[in-house]
Amino acid sequence: MRPTMPRHLISIDDLDRAGIERILDRAESFAEVSGREIKKVPALRGRTVVNLFYEASTRTSSSFELAAKRLSADVVSIRSVGSSVDKGESLKDTVQTLSAYDPAAIVIRSPHAGAAQMVAGWTPAAVVNAGDGKHEHPTQALLDVFTLRRRLGALDDANIWIVGDVLHSRVARSNILAFTRMGAHVTVCGPPTLIPREIEALGCQSTPTLDNVKEADVVYVLRMQHERMRESFVPSLREYAARYQINSSRLNPRQLVMHPGPVNRGVELSAATIDSAQALIGDQVKAGVAVRMAVLYELLVGTPTLAVAA
Amino acid sequence: MTTERLFHQSGPGADLLIRGAYVLDPRSDLDEPHDVLIRNGQIAELGAPESLPAEAADTLDAAGKHLFPGFVDPHVHLRTPGQEYKEDLRTGTAAAAAGGFTAVIAMPNTSPTVDSAAVLGSLVDLARREASVPVGFLASITSGLAGGELTEMADLRDAGALGFTDDGKPVVSAGMLRKALQYQRLCGGVVALHEEDPELSGDGVMHEGAVSARLGMAGIPSISESTMVARDGAVARHEDARVHFQHLSCVESVEALSAAKQAGARVSGEACPHHLTLTDEFVRTLDSRFKMNPPLRTESDRRALIEALRSGVIDCVATDHAPHARHEKEVPFEQAPMGTTGLETAFPALFTELVMPGELELSLIVERMTAGGALYGLPIPRIAVGEPANLCLIDLDARFEVGEDGYASRSANCCFHGRTLHGRVLLTVAAGRIAHRRPMLVSRAAASTGGN
Numbered sequence: 001m002r003p004t005m006p007r008h009l010i011s012i013d014d015l016d017r018a019g020i021e022r023i024l025d026r027a028e029s030f031a032e033v034s035g036r037e038i039k040k041v042p043a044l045r046g047r048t049v050v051n052l053f054y055e056a057s058t059r060t061s062s063s064f065e066l067a068a069k070r071l072s073a074d075v076v077s078i079r080s081v082g083s084s085v086d087k088g089e090s091l092k093d094t095v096q097t098l099s100a101y102d103p104a105a106i107v108i109r110s111p112h113a114g115a116a117q118m119v120a121g122w123t124p125a126a127v128v129n130a131g132d133g134k135h136e137h138p139t140q141a142l143l144d145v146f147t148l149r150r151r152l153g154a155l156d157d158a159n160i161w162i163v164g165d166v167l168h169s170r171v172a173r174s175n176i177l178a179f180t181r182m183g184a185h186v187t188v189c190g191p192p193t194l195i196p197r198e199i200e201a202l203g204c205q206s207t208p209t210l211d212n213v214k215e216a217d218v219v220y221v222l223r224m225q226h227e228r229m230r231e232s233f234v235p236s237l238r239e240y241a242a243r244y245q246i247n248s249s250r251l252n253p254r255q256l257v258m259h260p261g262p263v264n265r266g267v268e269l270s271a272a273t274i275d276s277a278q279a280l281i282g283d284q285v286k287a288g289v290a291v292r293m294a295v296l297y298e299l300l301v302g303t304p305t306l307a308v309a310a
Numbered sequence: 311m312t313t314e315r316l317f318h319q320s321g322p323g324a325d326l327l328i329r330g331a332y333v334l335d336p337r338s339d340l341d342e343p344h345d346v347l348i349r350n351g352q353i354a355e356l357g358a359p360e361s362l363p364a365e366a367a368d369t370l371d372a373a374g375k376h377l378f379p380g381f382v383d384p385h386v387h388l389r390t391p392g393q394e395y396k397e398d399l400r401t402g403t404a405a406a407a408a409g410g411f412t413a414v415i416a417m418p419n420t421s422p423t424v425d426s427a428a429v430l431g432s433l434v435d436l437a438r439r440e441a442s443v444p445v446g447f448l449a450s451i452t453s454g455l456a457g458g459e460l461t462e463m464a465d466l467r468d469a470g471a472l473g474f475t476d477d478g479k480p481v482v483s484a485g486m487l488r489k490a491l492q493y494q495r496l497c498g499g500v501v502a503l504h505e506e507d508p509e510l511s512g513d514g515v516m517h518e519g520a521v522s523a524r525l526g527m528a529g530i531p532s533i534s535e536s537t538m539v540a541r542d543g544a545v546a547r548h549e550d551a552r553v554h555f556q557h558l559s560c561v562e563s564v565e566a567l568s569a570a571k572q573a574g575a576r577v578s579g580e581a582c583p584h585h586l587t588l589t590d591e592f593v594r595t596l597d598s599r600f601k602m603n604p605p606l607r608t609e610s611d612r613r614a615l616i617e618a619l620r621s622g623v624i625d626c627v628a629t630d631h632a633p634h635a636r637h638e639k640e641v642p643f644e645q646a647p648m649g650t651t652g653l654e655t656a657f658p659a660l661f662t663e664l665v666m667p668g669e670l671e672l673s674l675i676v677e678r679m680t681a682g683g684a685l686y687g688l689p690i691p692r693i694a695v696g697e698p699a700n701l702c703l704i705d706l707d708a709r710f711e712v713g714e715d716g717y718a719s720r721s722a723n724c725c726f727h728g729r730t731l732h733g734r735v736l737l738t739v740a741a742g743r744i745a746h747r748r749p750m751l752v753s754r755a756a757a758s759t760g761g762n
Contacts, residue, residue, distance in 0.1 A: 092640060112642035113527050114596030133644060134526030173526050197529070201520035 005298045008120045008127040012138045012177040020181060024146050026294035026302070027287070033070065034290055043301055044073035047104040051077040052094070052119075053130070054110045059261055059288060060130050060140070064107050067292035073104070091115065092122055099123040104300050108132075126299045134170050140260055141174035143291040145182055147283045148218060151256060156183035159215050162204075163244060164222030164268055165194045165233075171260045172222060176202045189213070190222075190244060193233045210243070210250055218256045221246050224268045237267055247273050256280055315472050316413060316444035316688065316741075317437035318403075323351015323742035324368075324699065330359040331372035331703060335379045335693040336673045337680075346377060348699045351742020356695055370737070372703055379691040380412025380700035380740060383653065384502075384580060384682030385477070385556055385628035388414075388445070390436065391429070392421025397633040397720050399436055403443040405631070405653040405719035407738040407746035410702030412443060412691055413683050414631075414653070418450040419478040425450040425461045427469040434470055443740040446472040446688065448502060451490050455479050460490055464497040472686045473500035477556055480506045480538055484545055491551035500686050502554040503542055505563070506604070510534035515644050517590040517605040525593065527644060530605050536562030543570025546577050554685055555579040557630045559604035561614035568623045578685050580628035581615045583656045584725050587663040588612075592725070598639045598646035599725045602632065616669055619678055626682040627675075629656045633721030650725040655712055657704065658731035666732060699739045708734035718746075 005022070006014040015023070033039055049068035053061050061077065068075045080094070091110070098106065099122070106123055108116050109130040116129035131137040148155055160179050166172040166188045176199075179186050186204040188195060199206055213219060224240060234240045246257060247270035257269070257279045265271045273279060326348040333344040333356075345362040347355040355362055359373070388402035397405075406414045416433075418424030424433065430449055437445045449466040451474045453459050463474060474490065481487040481503065490501055511534045516522050518529020539555055543566060546553035555567055558579050567579045584602065589609050592600045600606060618624040632649025639646050657679065664670045684690045691700035712726045738746035 091642075110642065112644045113525055114644075115642045117596055118640075118642060133642070136526070168526075170526055173524065196523035197518060197531075198520035199523045202524055 005302050007299070008116075009138055009295055009299060010116050010120065010127065010129045011136050012141055012174050012181065014138070017181050020142065020145060020178065023142055023291070023294045023298055024149060026298055027146050027290045030070075030293040030297070031287070031290040040070050040072055042072045043297055044068065044071040044104065047073050047300065048101060049073045049075050049105045049107065049296065050098050050101075050103045050125070051075065051107045052098070052109070053077070053079045054091070054108075054115075055131065057109055057131070059285060060109065063288035064130060064292050066289050067296055070289065071293055071296055073296070076101075076103075091119070095119050095122045099125060105296060128295060128299065131170055134168050134173070136174045137170040138174050139292055139295055140171050141178035142295065143284060143287040144175055144220070144258060144260075145178050146287045146291050147258070147280050148256070150283070151280065152217070154183070155179060158184040158217045159187070160184045160218045160220060161187045161189055161213055161216040162220045162222065163189045163210070163213070163246060164224055165228060166190055166199060166222065167194045167196050168225070168228070169222050173202065175220060176204045180204065187216070191234050191240070194228070213250055214252060214255075216255055218258060219246055219251065220258045221268050223260065223262065224264055241267050244268065245270060248276075251278070253278060258284060261285065313468065313470060315470050316446050317434050317470070318441040318444040318741055319438065321743055324348055324739055324744050325350065326739070326744070327362060327364055327369040328372050328377060328703060329369060331375045331377035333377045333693055334673060334676055336677045337379070337690060338692050338694045340693055341673070343373070346693065348739065348742070351699055353693060353695055353697050353699050356693075370703070374707070375736060376704045376706055377693065378410070378676050378702050378704065379680050379693050380702055380738065381410045381657065381679040382681070382683035382688065382691065383411050383414045383629050383631065383656070384626060384685060386414045386416055386631040386653065387419070387633065387649070388416045389633060390420060391433070395720070396635055399440040399445065400442070401718065401720040402631075403441045403445060403745070405651070405717065406443045407740060408718040408735060409653040409655065410657050410704060410735040410738050411653060412700035412702070412738065412740035412745070413446065413688065414443060415446040415448060415472060415683070415686060417475060417477045418448050419455055423450050423454050424448070425453045427462065427465045430466055430469045430471060442743070442745045443738075446683070446686065448473050448475045448477070450474065451476045451481055451501065452486065457482055457486060460486070460493060463490070463493055463499065467497040467499050471499060472688070473502055473554075475502035475504065475556065477502065477504045480504055480508065482508060484541060487542060488545055488549060491546060491549040491553070494551050500552050500554050502556050503538075504556050505535045505538035505542065507534045507538055510537070515601060516593050517607045519590060519608055521590045521593055525596070530603070532560035532562050532607065532611070535560055535604055536566050539563045539566040540569070543567065543573075543575050543577055546570065547573055547575035550576065553577045557582050557585070557604055557628065558615070558624060559585045560607050560611045564614045564618045564623060568618070571623065578625040579618075579623065580626050580682065581619055581624045582628055582630045583652055583659045584650055586612065586615050586619065587659050588725060593643070596643045598641065598643050599650060599723055599727060601643055601646050601648055602630070602650050602725070603648035616664065620670060620674060625678070625685060627656065627660065627679045628682055629653055633719055634723045635721060639723045649723065651717070651719050651721055651723055654717060654719065655724060655726045655731065657735065658733040659726055661706065661733040662731045699742045701739050702735055703737040705734045705736055706732060708732065710734055
């Protein structure tokens with residue numbers, strides 16, 4: 001029996017372990033397509049995918065666009081970064097206008113939690129959350145699980161540390177959920193000002209120091225934004241780097257290092273570690289296209305009866 | 311000379327015989343079925359069921375229904391002047407009447423702010439034309455709610471202000487608050503406080519806790535409120551001033567209020583139906599109906615509020631009725647304005663969620679829902695001969711889905727929307743006039759009762 005897919009992908013909570021594995025298995029076959037000279041399959045020929053990005057993005061927007069194109073969909077990409085269109089009402093108006101083109105899917109990135117869920121209420125299209133505020137970024141989590149599964153075989157009982165600014169990170173939230181759902185043990189680590197109170201409710205542990213980071217099989221490093229200093233979350237990048245930078249002095253060679261990008265070289269990660277063999281950062285980027293192809297495919301083709309029903 | 315401080319439409323008082331309703335008025339020691347005769351807007355006679363002669367043209371068969379003294383809401387936003395697209399005095403008082411309220415106290419955070427006798431005077435005139443339920447007004451403590459300078463508090467009192475508040479915002483400066491409390495010795499009037507430390511609240515949009523951690527939304531910690539309650543309880547005590555704490559939401563604030571009362575401060579507190587019945591778990595839906603300030607907090611906070619309402623540490627229920635237009639609320643949670651409507655659902659929500667499960671006695675809910683005006687010096691509605699008729703008739707057995715028939719309020723941003731509640735308000739008589747009456751409530755012609 002195949003696990004059923006939800007109609008939308010808003011949150012990792014929309015997927016059980018079997019659902020995650022189904023998407024990853026599908027992504028494996030698309031990864032093979034990406035190795036061919038002609039990297040295209042006709043799965044979504046004649047269907048339209050709208051990418052609606054209300055926030056700057058390089059990796060996510062380009063990989064969603066490539067994913068849809070490699071599935072032969074017609075792709076419309078809209079970038080609306082700025083305050084005048086970054087309002088709820090115009091979001092609703094925009095979505096309803098775009099829905100008139102009868103898209104099969106709308107991929108939405110918004111600076112506000114819950115935006116993707118709202119869009120799902122306004123359109124008959126399948127909605128994929130490409131990041132909503134500091135809430136979730138489920139396709140990032142899926143590509144990270146994909147990358148790790150390829151390297152480790154399985155995530156069961158793996159110790160994964162997520163290090164850095166968890167408070168402001170949608171990646172951290174989706175990844176805690178996805179990693180634990182796949183059987184891993186997750187520890188979050190960072191300055192106490194940047195670790196949310198009661199984060200343990202998500203099923204992880206929390207520690208303010210890297211003292212025990214050698215227990216980790218995988219160290220997942222988050223981006224440290226410069227603006228956090230101005231907001232007094234950390235006194236200086238120098239002190240942050242001294243306490244939390246992941247570098248060769250803190251790592252064993254067997255430990256894997258991941259980062260969602262873009263990296264601040266020399267802040268959260270040392271330059272040498274970024275370029276080392278234990279870093280999976282390039283694999284993560286490469287996985288992005290195949291995993292997003294799989295998400296679109298499973299939502300739009302994998303369960304055609306469900307897609308029609310709604 | 312007493313200054314008038316409640317304002318409403320004038321008109322002839324009702325003549326009405328309410329037959330056989332179960333009358334519950336804790337302050338009048340009434341707790342059994344009665345006939346209640348209202349003549350020219352006054353309670354003229356009380357008698358055993360079916361004992362009073364049907365002299366009134368209008369006789370209601372109310373057997374099996376409950377008759378309570380009218381509820382008083384010390385905290386509503388009627389959005390007038392300036393935001394009549396959300397609510398005006400007509401729709402706001404219609405919503406009050408639909409909820410069984412016979413008096414409401416309106417907050418001054420309008421546009422312009424109620425910070426001068428001129429603005430207050432025009433509101434008073436408007437209330438006399440439009441308000442079906444008596445409305446009292448608070449004026450702001452500081453001009454434009456800006457925290458910079460005191461309003462002309464004495465003038466505002468003479469113009470009819472019940473008291474003062476910067477509600478929606480805290481009085482950040484303890485020095486400014488202290489001056490207002492000193493000035494209170496001249497002009498009277500309760501100073502009511504929205505307690506929040508803006509530095510601790512930051513960009514918060516919901517309670518800070520496990521749910522905000524999950525949703526990645528900035529949190530408002532409980533200490534943002536409780537530290538200000540503690541501070542201002544001390545200032546109030548030092549000045550021997552009369553201070554009321556608005557919409558308390560967390561266990562730490564209850565503790566701070568209790569400590570201030572025990573220390574002898576003349577302070578009081580209110581709690582809202584949504585804080586008494588809901589928690590931040592509902593915010594997981596990311597539905598902006600659950601966004602209000604102070605935010606929905608945790609189950610232990612809710613339990614502390616219930617216990618404080620029972621013990622009297624919290625003196626009364628207030629709705630913080632805060633209407634917003636649909637297009638304002640139909641945006642992602644973080645962008646939506648704070649506030650829920652509450653007038654039409656206050657009693658049904660408390661009855662369904664607290665009385666029916668046995669958490670609180672019905673008589674206690676009635677007592678706390680009628681107590682809010684007295685904190686501002688208003689008379690308490692009572693069911694007794696000679697009193698003006700301020701009462702509501704409620705069918706406790708009637709179930710309804712909130713919002714199924716729309717709302718009397720102009721706005722629909724109700725956090726109880728779609729929930730099934732018990733306790734439908736059938737009739738509200740406010741200041742002697744019928745302010746709300748369900749069409750389904752049939753009246754018997756006076757003549758037909760003669761044969762019984």
